[in-house]
Amino acid sequence: MKLATIQNPAGQTFVAVVNAETESYWPVSELISGFEGDMNQLVSQWDKVKGDLVPQGEGYPLEAVAVKAPLVPKRNLFCVGKNYHEHAAEFSKSGFDHSAKDGEIAPEFPVVFTKAPETIIATHEPIPRHAKVTDQLDYEAEFAVVIGKGGRGISKADAYNHVFGYTIVNDMTARDLQKNHRQWFLGKSLDGFCPIGPWIATADDFDVENATLQCWVNGELRQSAVVNQLIFDIPTLIETISAGIELKAGDIIVTGTPVGVGIGFTPPKFLQSGDVVRIEVSGIGALENEVAE
Ligand code: MG
Numbered sequence: 001m002k003l004a005t006i007q008n009p010a011g012q013t014f015v016a017v018v019n020a021e022t023e024s025y026w027p028v029s030e031l032i033s034g035f036e037g038d039m040n041q042l043v044s045q046w047d048k049v050k051g052d053l054v055p056q057g058e059g060y061p062l063e064a065v066a067v068k069a070p071l072v073p074k075r076n077l078f079c080v081g082k083n084y085h086e087h088a089a090e091f092s093k094s095g096f097d098h099s100a101k102d103g104e105i106a107p108e109f110p111v112v113f114t115k116a117p118e119t120i121i122a123t124h125e126p127i128p129r130h131a132k133v134t135d136q137l138d139y140e141a142e143f144a145v146v147i148g149k150g151g152r153g154i155s156k157a158d159a160y161n162h163v164f165g166y167t168i169v170n171d172m173t174a175r176d177l178q179k180n181h182r183q184w185f186l187g188k189s190l191d192g193f194c195p196i197g198p199w200i201a202t203a204d205d206f207d208v209e210n211a212t213l214q215c216w217v218n219g220e221l222r223q224s225a226v227v228n229q230l231i232f233d234i235p236t237l238i239e240t241i242s243a244g245i246e247l248k249a250g251d252i253i254v255t256g257t258p259v260g261v262g263i264g265f266t267p268p269k270f271l272q273s274g275d276v277v278r279i280e281v282s283g284i285g286a287l288e289n290e291v292a293e
Helices: 039-044 046-052 085-094 156-162 175-180 234-242
Strands: 002-007 013-019 024-027 066-068 077-081 111-115 141-147 163-170 194-202 212-217 220-226 252-254 276-281 285-290
Touching: 002 024, 002 039, 039 046, 066 194, 077 234, 141 212, 141 234, 141 276, 156 163, 156 234, 163 252, 163 276, 163 285, 194 285, 234 252
Parallel strands: 077 252
Antiparallel strands: 002 013, 002 066, 002 194, 013 024, 077 111, 141 163, 141 252, 163 194, 212 220, 212 276, 276 285
16 A cells, blocks of 8 residues: 655645555544644554555646655664665765775675654655755665654564555765765765655565566666665664664665765765656656755
8 A cells, every 4th residue: 555645736635545556545633533733643553553544536636736745754764875786885885984984895784863843845846956065966766665653673583563654765966075074974965865765665565575676867877776685674774773763653764875966976976956866666656856946
């Protein structure tokens, strides 16, 4: 099942079940009597209400509404760096990685950083250019995990029981800030640096290991990978993060980008105003954003 956050022309925002093939939606409030919550509340109550989410009739046309970011978490998104071998190699070779030990390419342990929730924008919303603070704007197509049942000390074996669903993130990065400031936060967390969506595919009917992740810039294919190529897989990431940090319903873990980012090219292909970044994940859909003037 796919779940979206939608805004109608009257400015009302609500959660809805989506059928991407027929491009239609059903407001959750019409399927669960009395439900007026947002996606965070739907995720929290999921086990109680999911049986009631049975779309009736043809639904409403998606083209008449705006698809917003599916979920804005209550705290920073957990993100993972250098989590595909070939990307770790291109990042190392680029000279932009000031975080690695001498000679190290793939990390020994997961590299975890965060992005503030204020970075989030929806599909088709413009990515701010931030021309006064960066000349080196880059994209990173990523597969993202939405936590359902929270917990601390979650084992790898139990990890998928804590996953609510999956979505797509563009981990936008200012390479100069990432390099110059060593800690990645500034380069990763500028306003608007987290396009996310278009919706969440729930975990119950999603083949996560074989999901494909692809990214185009202005129609040119730049990145293509399968989720099972992750160096640290989803259960390992959940076990690592939750070891000492209690994960909560609605937390988002962004799992890392494959080879083919802008700094992987010689010379680097940084994003400019007007460039369009499109990311597709099989079984979810497409996240598309243009860089603003
Ligand atoms: Mg990334």
